[in-house]
Amino acid sequence: MKKKKMIKKALFSLSFILVLVACSSDDSTKPEEETNDSFDRQALLVNWADNIIVLSYAAFNTETNSLVTATTTFTENPTVGALQQLRETWIEAYLAFQHVSMFEIGKAEALNYRNRVNVYPTNASEIDGLIADGNYDFSLPSTIDAQGFPAMDYLINGLASSDEEIITFYTTNENAENYKAYLNTLAETISTLTETVLNDWNNGYRDTFVNNTSSSASGSVDKLANDYVFYYEKALRAGKVGIPAGVFSNDPLPEKVEAFYKEDISKILALEALEASQNFFEGKKFDGTSNGESFKTYLAYLNTIKNGENLGNLITAQFETSKSKLEGLNTNFSLQIENDNSKMLTAYNELQRNVILLKVDMLQAMDISVDYVDADGD
């Protein structure tokens, strides 16, 4: 294989010398790997960027600003009322995050954005240690499990069983100042990271993204398709449902659900993420008015049929089935796992069906190579 490639390269350089003219900008493209369908990839990228991605980040950015404000209000005057207000704001922001988490491309990828904002379970003992120490740097990868929404979850929901007791960590506790500072830094970090990503889209990356219409592995469609499927498989299917349900371990791990300390929002977070994934698949504009170019319209263009059915319709139907299974679960996934994990596993199975349809059938139809492999866990 290797030799063949080198010969190809040599031939290519030969023809390069022969044609000589007009080849100077040809360095990065690999004509032999381009697909031949003439679907309008730029229209797809424009709908994604302008009608979905940037608007989703803008909306989430607004929520993170509110989160910073609510955190500041609470830490300046830690009352039960302010704590409850902060908690509501935190939930709103957490829901809005579910609409951007799948777009780990460009600046978000460079920043390791999703991991900085939402690695769970959070490391409570590490957080305790960092607060006691008062010295921490959230840009260090080793603090990834001590920051983001899950760390805030611990600090506003998990320190004690009643709101009155939680307040004491920010009032009478000997480290109260450190608790406040840590909480403020958490909210500010989420906000700063989000603003950085949004600004990058608004200041040039949008054009880079929509103009990179190559159908090679480095093209925008191929890359975001991979990011999207990776997100769906790892963060949504496995992270929110499969891992806590014990699919990847000997026993169920109910302590690994999203928003473990808040207890009753793991289901709405999962449903929100599922809806955002489905909307993106169908090209639904962020304002909800209409659908634009999407994976689904691309599949329709390719006229991809599986088992006699249009693949895009099969995927949409599977999203709906998954949603109905998730809706039937307890609002608190931890309780669902402890009381009747079989329902959790059934929901997982439905989510898994779309991994096959998206990762195998859809990507194959679009001639997109999967660019990630399962890590071997060490």
Added chain:
Amino acid sequence: MKKLLYSAIIMSLVLASCSSDDEAGDIQQDIEVPTNYVFERGGETTVQYPGQTTRLQMSAELIGSFKDFDSATKESLLNMFAHVEGANDFDNSALNASGKNIKSKIAASVDYFSANVAESAEIKADFESYISRQVDEVFPNENTVATTGVAGQIADGSSARYVTGKGLELNQAFAKGMMGALLADQILNNYLSTAVLDEASNREDNENEVLDGDSNYTTMEHKWDEAYGYLYGDPSIPVADPNSVLGVSDDHLLFNYLGVVNSDDDFAGVAQNIFEAFKTGRAAIVAGDYELRDEQVTIIKEGVSTIIAVRAVHYLQAGKQALADNNMGAAFHDLSEGFGFMYSLRFTNNPNTGAPYVSPSELETFKTQLLEGNGFWDVTPETLDSISATIATAFDFTVEQAAN
């Protein structure tokens, strides 16, 4: 191509039994290969390899301690490496009581190093330097973000990797390197060596069932089992039926990667082939059929060497992909594993030549190429491809087969 390799292995198995049938049917009738690795004399097992299990456990604990930033010291880690009986080096007190250690068996095989003590000393020094540099270079930068030329931590997804200024994870270099320098070297170049199996009066004693001291085994049987123990000796692996936990044991060394490679469709069956060869060879020893025994040695040498080569190529290619994606943390982790497996190729054994599949001098060149200048920070895809291709070609599989 690789399919050919395995058909060759299977063919040699078939041929082995055929030729025995044709030429010496009476011997063949005596050889019963059991379903599991169960060999007994007088109703008691003859299979024992506690020394191998001990060294695997010592290795696991030492490798884990590479990231014990709070309490490990250079001295404590080096003491684990060169443990002396009774010293309180390990959490596991049984290991402390043992007179065995890791260092003495690094690059210590009869075939490769008995007349090559200078290189053996250099290799031991490499492993000691991984320990020293972890403490001297990486520990002080525990809370520094790694950049070109600066040791520290770097993100790999939700994990933090700790690397040298060249991007090398020393714990990975150590762990993956010792799979060759300790495990493969002892299995292939020592215990399965004719010089060891047939040493002194081993054959005569084996045939006359002269047992080894108070033990229930002959010396030759025991040497074979000691080879077995370096591959299958983790306490989480059942002696009789190791492949029943393939892919799910607690082992992190060769057995683990045997499972990983076996799960790749391109190499499916390698775990069963190696296990069958171990069983058949052991049964052949019991029956005194040394020709059949040595045919199994050939299969094991090819199989174990191939595991190492496949993972070397796999990780170098994975690193190349991650570098292209600008995911430096993931890239450095892959390249560090790839570096370690590549280092381990020094200890592979091509049964056709009795030497490593890739020459030691070529491997030296590769190590230099990977780590010169800023190391992994600026290694090129061309370098990674050319090293991968050389390894794959030497083994008769393709880069693509190992990479996927």
